[in-house]
Amino acid sequence: MTVKKSAQHRPRVVIVGGGFAGLSAARELSASPVDIVLIDKRNYHLFQPLLYQVATAGLSPAEIAAPIRAILSHQPNVTVLMSKVAGVNTVAREVLTDTGRVGYDHLVLATGARHAYFGRDDWAPYAPGLKKIEDATAIRRRVLVAFERAEASDDPIERQALLTFVVIGGGPTGVEMAGAIAELARTALAADFRRIEPGTARVMLVEAGTRVLATFPEQLSQKAKQSLEQLGVTVLTGKPVEVCDSEGVVIAGTRIRASTLIWAAGVAASPAAKWINAEKDRAGRAIVGPDLTVPGHPEIFAIGDTAMVRDADGKIVPGIAPAAKQQGVYAARVIAAKVAGRPMPPAFRYRHLGSMATIGRKSAVVDFGWMRLSGFLAWLLWGLAHVYFLIGFRSRVVVALNWIWAYVTFQRGARLITGGEGS
Amino acid sequence: MTVKKSAQHRPRVVIVGGGFAGLSAARELSASPVDIVLIDKRNYHLFQPLLYQVATAGLSPAEIAAPIRAILSHQPNVTVLMSKVAGVNTVAREVLTDTGRVGYDHLVLATGARHAYFGRDDWAPYAPGLKKIEDATAIRRRVLVAFERAEASDDPIERQALLTFVVIGGGPTGVEMAGAIAELARTALAADFRRIEPGTARVMLVEAGTRVLATFPEQLSQKAKQSLEQLGVTVLTGKPVEVCDSEGVVIAGTRIRASTLIWAAGVAASPAAKWINAEKDRAGRAIVGPDLTVPGHPEIFAIGDTAMVRDADGKIVPGIAPAAKQQGVYAARVIAAKVAGRPMPPAFRYRHLGSMATIGRKSAVVDFGWMRLSGFLAWLLWGLAHVYFLIGFRSRVVVALNWIWAYVTFQRGARLITGGEGS
Numbered sequence: 001m002t003v004k005k006s007a008q009h010r011p012r013v014v015i016v017g018g019g020f021a022g023l024s025a026a027r028e029l030s031a032s033p034v035d036i037v038l039i040d041k042r043n044y045h046l047f048q049p050l051l052y053q054v055a056t057a058g059l060s061p062a063e064i065a066a067p068i069r070a071i072l073s074h075q076p077n078v079t080v081l082m083s084k085v086a087g088v089n090t091v092a093r094e095v096l097t098d099t100g101r102v103g104y105d106h107l108v109l110a111t112g113a114r115h116a117y118f119g120r121d122d123w124a125p126y127a128p129g130l131k132k133i134e135d136a137t138a139i140r141r142r143v144l145v146a147f148e149r150a151e152a153s154d155d156p157i158e159r160q161a162l163l164t165f166v167v168i169g170g171g172p173t174g175v176e177m178a179g180a181i182a183e184l185a186r187t188a189l190a191a192d193f194r195r196i197e198p199g200t201a202r203v204m205l206v207e208a209g210t211r212v213l214a215t216f217p218e219q220l221s222q223k224a225k226q227s228l229e230q231l232g233v234t235v236l237t238g239k240p241v242e243v244c245d246s247e248g249v250v251i252a253g254t255r256i257r258a259s260t261l262i263w264a265a266g267v268a269a270s271p272a273a274k275w276i277n278a279e280k281d282r283a284g285r286a287i288v289g290p291d292l293t294v295p296g297h298p299e300i301f302a303i304g305d306t307a308m309v310r311d312a313d314g315k316i317v318p319g320i321a322p323a324a325k326q327q328g329v330y331a332a333r334v335i336a337a338k339v340a341g342r343p344m345p346p347a348f349r350y351r352h353l354g355s356m357a358t359i360g361r362k363s364a365v366v367d368f369g370w371m372r373l374s375g376f377l378a379w380l381l382w383g384l385a386h387v388y389f390l391i392g393f394r395s396r397v398v399v400a401l402n403w404i405w406a407y408v409t410f411q412r413g414a415r416l417i418t419g420g421e422g423s
Numbered sequence: 424m425t426v427k428k429s430a431q432h433r434p435r436v437v438i439v440g441g442g443f444a445g446l447s448a449a450r451e452l453s454a455s456p457v458d459i460v461l462i463d464k465r466n467y468h469l470f471q472p473l474l475y476q477v478a479t480a481g482l483s484p485a486e487i488a489a490p491i492r493a494i495l496s497h498q499p500n501v502t503v504l505m506s507k508v509a510g511v512n513t514v515a516r517e518v519l520t521d522t523g524r525v526g527y528d529h530l531v532l533a534t535g536a537r538h539a540y541f542g543r544d545d546w547a548p549y550a551p552g553l554k555k556i557e558d559a560t561a562i563r564r565r566v567l568v569a570f571e572r573a574e575a576s577d578d579p580i581e582r583q584a585l586l587t588f589v590v591i592g593g594g595p596t597g598v599e600m601a602g603a604i605a606e607l608a609r610t611a612l613a614a615d616f617r618r619i620e621p622g623t624a625r626v627m628l629v630e631a632g633t634r635v636l637a638t639f640p641e642q643l644s645q646k647a648k649q650s651l652e653q654l655g656v657t658v659l660t661g662k663p664v665e666v667c668d669s670e671g672v673v674i675a676g677t678r679i680r681a682s683t684l685i686w687a688a689g690v691a692a693s694p695a696a697k698w699i700n701a702e703k704d705r706a707g708r709a710i711v712g713p714d715l716t717v718p719g720h721p722e723i724f725a726i727g728d729t730a731m732v733r734d735a736d737g738k739i740v741p742g743i744a745p746a747a748k749q750q751g752v753y754a755a756r757v758i759a760a761k762v763a764g765r766p767m768p769p770a771f772r773y774r775h776l777g778s779m780a781t782i783g784r785k786s787a788v789v790d791f792g793w794m795r796l797s798g799f800l801a802w803l804l805w806g807l808a809h810v811y812f813l814i815g816f817r818s819r820v821v822v823a824l825n826w827i828w829a830y831v832t833f834q835r836g837a838r839l840i841t842g843g844e845g846s
Contacts, residue, residue: 043571043840062483062837069615070838079617082571082840099575133841148466148505152522192492194502394828398821405817414485415493417466417505418556419842 010035011339014095014102016085016272017110018045018068020321021304023391024328025108026078032336036078037102039095043067043082046133047390049321050399052173054136055262056180057144057188057415058406061133063398066391085111088275090297106299106335109272109286110328113305113319116268116283123244127168127261130177137419142260143181144417147189149259150196157257163201164258166249168241169265170207170214172357175224177262178205179359182231187361188411203233204258206251208240208265213365215318216355220365223374227359241265267319269306276300281308290347292331301334303327312347321389322353356382361407433458434762437518437527439508439695441468441491443744444727445533446814447751449501455759459501460525462518466490466505469556470813472744473822475596477559478685479603480567480611480838481829484556486822489815508534511698513720529722529758532695532709533751536728536742539691539706546667550591550684553600560842565683566604567840570612572682573619580680586624587681589672591664592688593630593637595780598647600685601628602782605654610784611834626656627681629674631663631688636788638741639778643788646797650782664688690742695729704731713770715754724757726750735770744812745776779805784830 011034015022018040026038044065053059069080083097094101115129128138143165150162167178182203189198205212205228211221212228212235225235236251243250248258273279273286278294280286285308286294292309294300303309304324309317317323330348337344354368356378364378373381383403390396405411434457438445441463449461467488476482492503506520517524538552551561566588573585590601605626612621628635628651634644635651635658648658659674666673671681696702696709701717703709708731709717715732717723726732727747732740740746753771760767777791779801787801796804806826813819828834 043567043838060483060485061841062839065839067615067838070834073615079574080615081575082568083575097575099572100577133839137841144466145505149522151502152504152506152520154523192490192496192503394832394834398824401821401824409817411493411817415466415490416485416488416556418484418560 011105012037012103013106013108013335014039014104015108015110016040016095017108017112017304017306018042018080019048019110019112019304020324021112021328022108022110023068023071024325025110025303025332026072027075028329028332029336030075030077032077032332032339034077034106034335034339037081037104038068038072038078039081039083039085039097039102040068041082041084042132043069044133045071045391047395048131049386050390051130051133051136052176052180054133054414055130055139055143055177056184057140058180058184059399059402060414061137063395063402064390065133066395071391085275090276090300093299104299106301106338108301108303108328108331108335109276109306110302110304110324111270111272111306113267113269115263116266117263118266120244123263126244126246127263129263130173131267139262140414141417141419143184144415146260147185147193147196147198147201148417151193159196161248161257162259163196163198164248164256165201165203165260165262166256166258167203167205167262167264168244168249169263170205170209170212170235170237171264172213172355174205174207174262174264175212175228175357175359177264178203178233179228179231179363182228182233183360186232188415199232203231204256205233205235206239206241206249207235207237210238212237213357216357216365216367217372220367220372220374224357224359224365227363227365227374230363231360267305272302272306278302283308291334291344292327292348293334301331303331309348309350311350313349315350317350318352320355323350326350356385358382434528435460435526436529436531436758437462437525438531438533439463439518440533440535440727440729441465441503442471442533442535442727443747444535444751445531446491446494447748448531448533448726448755449495449751450498451752451755452759453498453500455500455755455762457500457529457758457762460504460527461491461495461501462504462506462508462520462525463491464505464507465555466492468494468814470818471554472809473813474553474556474559475599475603477556477837478553478562478566478600479607480563481603482822482825483837484560486818486825487813488556489818494814508698513699513723516722527722529724529761531724531726531751531754531758532699532729533725533727533747534693534695534729536690536692538686539689540686541689543667546686549667549669550686552686553596554690562685563837564840564842566607567838569683570608570616570619570621570624571840574616582619584671584680585682586619586621587671587679588624588626588683588685589679589681590626590628590685590687591667591672592686593628593632593635593658593660594687595636595778597628597630597685597687598635598651598780598782600687601626601656602651602654602786605651605656606783609655611829611838622655627679628656628658629662629664629672630658630660633661635660636780639780639788639790640795643790643795643797647780647782647788650786650788650797653786654783690728692729695725699723701725706731714757714767715750715771716757724754726754732771732773734773736772738773740773741775743778746773749773779808781805
């Protein structure tokens with residue numbers, strides 16, 4: 001689609017990315033006299049915090065994703081385009097996509113992050129990460145196929161390697177994945193096999209730093225480690241991974257044979273900063289000013305995981321969903337003020353609401369700053385919060401029912417092995 | 424897994440295929456003193472009658488499929504193996520798989536069917552069929568991407584081709600697909616686009632024979648045609664497709680430019696007959712005797728879509744789910760009688776319960792023989808029957824809720840574009 005601007009047009013806001021940041025910005029502008037074009041290479045908005053549940057066969061993709069144009073269906077001033085952005089012409093003020101050029105008066109780059117391997121990109125084929133739906137279903141396939149192959153195997157050494165799962169990275173994603181795999185093996189799969197005992201599967205969580213959940217208070221890191229160990233997860237801290245290959249991993253000089261490795265250890269920004277030649281940090285994130293615009297380009301915002309944002313206090317804003325949403329809303333308010341000729345809002349202030357991570361079906365850690373919780377009560381809160389923040393009533397009802405079912409029956413609802421070679 | 428038999432073992436029954444036929448056979452043998460090994464190349468049982476709903480973004484794969492080993496979890500005498508069968512050694516009485524050899528005393532081949540292009544296999548890349556989950560999600564992607572590309576396009580000719588959908592084959596699958604695509608375009612997608620009117624999409628159903636639903640009474644074929652036309656589907660009968668290519672189709676000499684073609688016009692059997700060198704019909708189906716065994720091999724059964732079965736009356740049994748289930752139960756009873764030294768049951772008799780096909784959200788045709796229905800009441804019956812026959816309480820609840828939601832809100836619940844190049 002090639003969309004040129006004319007003199008009589010309303011201001012055109014182009015938002016690249018339909019994740020938490022981009023979607024919040026679009027919605028915040030619903031009452032502004034602007035025309036919005038939201039571009040995403042996919043047709044759906046993904047609720048990433050629950051992606052690990054797709055990867056561990058607990059939820060289906062459709063339960064945590066919704067078509068962007070359906071979400072924005074009732075907002076007349078936004079047009080949604082499913083296109084791949086190749087670059088930005090900052091002089092002509094056009095976004096270059098695979099379906100044409102889209103002119104802008106204001107540009108919001110909210111393209112998120114991808115996994116990073118800290119210079120060891122050769123590990124990527126062996127240790128897949130978890131950032132998109134295809135990642136999640138691929139991990140799900142690997143995990144479930146490992147149990148299937150172990151059931152069919154006659155070789156005890158091969159069986160042992162098949163029943164060993166290594167999760168690399170002790171942040172919330174790694175903790176949640178490791179807990180969920182252990183739970184899958186010990187509950188949902190327990191009665192379904194005849195030649196193996198799924199409960200004997202070894203699940204390991206490897207963290208190079210001193211503790212898991214390093215961004216949480218130390219006391220909650222300890223509780224998380226205990227909950228994981230109660231689920232049968234082996235937690236290794238202070239040990240970096242030295243080798244990832246088709247046999248497994250080498251950790252602190254020890255070879256561990258494992259057929260399933262999962263990477264949860266690092267992210268890097270999408271290429272948005274490159275498109276506009278902005279200054280970047282080491283993770284590729286575009287460095288932005290206190291109003292979230294790119295220095296030298298007051299008409300270009302970079303928000304969410306693709307940006308390196310400092311609070312008005314100078315602290316770096318974490319790459320989590322609530323932060324992305326707050327930035328989206330803020331950028332929209334700056335644009336609305338400019339369009340209306342009103343004074344600019346003050347510098348962006350990040351409000352940290354809290355951190356949460358869940359471990360299996362009964363335990364979580366929650367840090368609200370003024371209050372910390374762990375165990376079953378924290379898990380209930382985690383569940384409520386995540387259901388609440390899902391977009392769409394239907395998704396909330398479906399996910400809540402799914403979780404209630406899984407809790408009561410110990411069954412995980414989405415244990416399909418789909419895709420892969422020879423499908 | 425290599426499983427040899429020993430002198431002290433119980434009779435070993437190997438069932439290849441976890442569809443309606445194979446699963447019914449396994450379950451019917453739950454009380455028999457036999458050891459069953461059920462082999463399937465996939466880990467799930469698929470409720471094929473509802474596959475078209477995945478293809479038209481109405482249901483998710485996990486709602487119509489369940490892991491075979493979960494379904495059989497509480498049946499101690501069955502071991503489930505996810506393996507690909509490469510052949511059968513009928514002398515040594517072993518099934519050859521990619522995980523080893525499995526010996527049998529009784530063998531049940533229930534490997535189903537795949538789509539067939541009547542000698543025009545070159546059409547396959549342009550007109551995908553619908554037999555497995557990956558087919559369904561691929562068609563879903565094609566259909567949804569067509570609307571997305573039309574929204575982004577500036578070329579009216581390209582847009583017209585993108586918004587033209589041709590379904591080839593007027594049996595129940597083709598009728599249901601065509602109706603569902605028309606409904607998707609006219610209801611769920613209607614408000615979500617800004618530059619196109621999804622309701623202007625052209626959906627065509629092409630049937631080479633004289634009427635759609637040729638296996639139904641003529642009066643119901645007429646009703647189905649009317650319901651399709653009310654939904655905006657163009658029904659072309661008596662016209663064979665002459666060309667399928669990247670531009671679209673040629674029907675009776677007329678070129679129709681369409682970017683989405685769907686093949687619902689023919690099936691052929693899986694290679695089971697080849698494995699055992701059995702006599703085959705033109706569709707590759709193994710010809711079996713009145714007790715469903717392969718002539719010359721009383722220990723080998725072929726059932727379901729992979730077999731050509733004649734009723735005790737001499738009529739060919741149709742390749743539909745209820746027939747497959749009846750054959751599975753029958754084969755199991757013959758095996759149970761042999762094992763117990765009891766007399767054989769009489770020849771297989773097929774009980775035709777009825778035929779059903781649905782057209783969109785409010786209409787169906789139902790033929791019970793003694794009773795025929797069409798319209799809304801038929802649609803309710805269709806819904807009840809399909810929910811009832813789903814395996815698993817959870818699936819039934821989820822699908823029923825999904826349908827109620829879709830009916831009330833006009834929204835289709837699974838509109839994700841996943842997979843594909845560049846995911």
